[in-house]
Amino acid sequence: MKKILIVMAATLIFNVAGVSQVKKFQQMIGSWEIVSSQDPGGKLEIIDSSTIVIRFMGEEKKLLQYKFDFSKSPFWFDFTAKDSASVSNFKSLIEFVNDDTMRWQIFIDEERPDHFSSEGGEVLYLKRSTAKPAVIAAN
Numbered sequence: 001m002k003k004i005l006i007v008m009a010a011t012l013i014f015n016v017a018g019v020s021q022v023k024k025f026q027q028m029i030g031s032w033e034i035v036s037s038q039d040p041g042g043k044l045e046i047i048d049s050s051t052i053v054i055r056f057m058g059e060e061k062k063l064l065q066y067k068f069d070f071s072k073s074p075f076w077f078d079f080t081a082k083d084s085a086s087v088s089n090f091k092s093l094i095e096f097v098n099d100d101t102m103r104w105q106i107f108i109d110e111e112r113p114d115h116f117s118s119e120g121g122e123v124l125y126l127k128r129s130t131a132k133p134a135v136i137a138a139n
Helices: 002-028
Strands: 030-034 043-048 051-056 059-069 075-082 087-098 101-108 122-128
Touching: 051 075
Parallel strands: none
Antiparallel strands: 030 043, 030 122, 043 051, 051 059, 059 075, 075 087, 087 101, 101 122
């Protein structure tokens, strides 16, 4: 009896965690504009589970691979993007400030800490755009 209760509790916990991660990803779908004077026009567009596009410093890149880990707080967002000359891997942290604002810290060629840090990476704030995300053709 005790084993059955443990199995049922573990199943419930894993199902709730899975549903929670799907809900968090669905909250992110849309177009997010970078709010800073350093990169006017910068964006993160999460179109669906297979298409994420970053527009940063005048260049637009469709992510080759990505992984969200919503079990972390702030959650982890790792991605790979192709530059004109090479493929780069990025590690980052994201947290929702509110429903329409995210804080995003990107680490390039450096270790990601467990929490936001002033000692590395670049911190960006993103606001949800009211415009619908554009559909990007496959490269």
